[in-house]
Amino acid sequence: MVTSRPSSPPSVPSGDVAGGRTDLAQRGTDADAFASGRVDPLVGRSLTALVADATRRTPDATAVVDLADRAAQGAVTLTYLDLERRAEALAASLRAVGVGPEVTVGVCLPRSAAQVVALLGVLRAGGAFVPLDVSWPARRISAVADEARISAVVAGTAGAPPELSAGAGFVPLLRLDPAGRLATAGTSARPVPGDAPSSLADPSSAGDPHAAGDSYSTVDMENLAYVIYTSGSTGTPKGVMIRHQAICNRLHWQVDLLGLTGDDTVLHKAPLSIDISINEVFLPLVAGARIVIAPPGAETDPGTLLAIVHAHAVTFCYVGPATLGAMLERPDAEEAGRSLRHVWCGGEVLRDEAYRRFRERWRARLYHGYGPAEATIGVSCRVFDPDQATARVSIGRPNPNTQIRVLDADYNPVPLGAAGELFISGLPLARGYLNDPRRTADQFVPDPFSSVPGSRMYATGDLGRFRTDGEIEFLGRADNQVKFRGFRVELEEIENVLCGQPGIRHAAVVVVPGEAGDGEAGDDELRAYCVRAGTGGPPNLRAVLAGQLPAHMVPDTFVDVAELPLTAAGKIDRRALAAPAPPPQPPQEQQPPQEQQPQPTTIPAGGGTR
Structure with missing residues (x-):
């Protein structure tokens, strides 16, 4: 059990294992047989360039279908060319206020077509987007924006602009309508002026997105693509810095693994503050496929998700094991899921019984993935073919250009079959935590197994073990150990x-x-x-x-x-x-007694929005 972490790993790890002292060289040989994924070539084009490639191939193909319930505008549908033009209009305005490589921009929009335009627009300007989840309290939005030192904010046309602290000064604010068209501009942290400042670019001057030329080609593959904030144990969120090289290599590998094409439809349901949302948005865009955007709140409603999958012939979706189980319990699950070719499951332990029920209902290929935000969404996966009726579930083997080791508290490799903490190194590793060198040093520690100077590995806090067949069993969080x-x-x-x-x-x-x-x-x-x-x-x-x-x-x-x-x-x-149950209310005169609810609120079996 991992209970503490030394300030730095020893240069030559050593230690005892059950049954006596084990030679480090033999220990390392056993571990290294399974620790590394295959080596793939590095992708040489930025995330924006990969999307532009798909646009050139099929400019008139549908890129985005936004199912948000908008009484006035109705559903929003964008072709690839629409998406690129609107993203380039936003990018032109962002460049005009100084956005470029290594410059962060806050994106404060609900899940929508406008949100996709905003993400792509920030990248086309050369910047790195920072999700500011609209569901967060105002103080958290302000804290993350301050910590990230954002230089601009992209928000929607409805409601007040996100409030930043007085120390942030006047941060340019750009607003998009629900279809992703640039509407107004001004400054956040203060009331937004009615007229856009003259320094902002005229959206109509953006013209053909491909003629903007090589606006995105100035981005180096080591530049930041995005910064996503995760919860910190101290109460202060941590901004994980992800490079273009890391996310582009992941997407390229995943498109090949899935065989994703322009005929596929991908469901986007995750909140932007969760890193899998980045995959849900950009995986289909890189492949030339179509994104179907679930309305806000649908992510916790298995019935609504199934209805969307059925109505829009979704072929690929990400779900957590708990959501997957709730979807499979519904009586219409088998029929609703017929269009699915691929289901990617992760975030929690997928149990053998859940796999068996999945196979009873659906013929899709199942992928069980694992990975923290600090390692570009995912670092391992197990692929289950449709003809596998039962399987001993694991999180598979390391993805390409990735190393995963199972170590004890002194950074020693543990024997095969023994539990230890999972440590990740290689291409997917984040640059660290933005503006937080102390916590970066705590979690991204020197890698004693690498011959490359300066190499690091990320201490996940997750427990696992290598099986003798080389696959990894996930055993849960080290911090899910409680004193009772x-x-x-x-x-x-x-x-x-x-x-x-x-x-x-x-x-x-x-x-x-x-x-x-x-x-x-x-x-x-x-x-x-x-x-x-x-x-x-x-x-x-x-x-x-x-x-x-x-x-x-x-x-x-x-x-x-x-x-x-x-x-x-x-x-x-x-x-x-x-959470404790609410205290029972005393009965009132001439009122029927209220039914007590001793159990926590759950999603109704018949579905329902949160």
């Missing part, structure tokens, strides 16, 4: 045992505050939430688990739920499960 009644407990271990019981489809275990009565705090309790297959499953789960787990790991309470609550990223919302 004096014992250290791995919550995932309890969940794995629960999901191994017949009739148990999903399970989540959380620690919740206990009550001693009269509103007084009591001892914490271990609570298990279970989704059963109909009325299946053991009637007395406590007795079953008592026969397989130590007493301190047997949950105090078992709660049956129709579905587990999901976050916007499609993961199990453990905070919602652990």
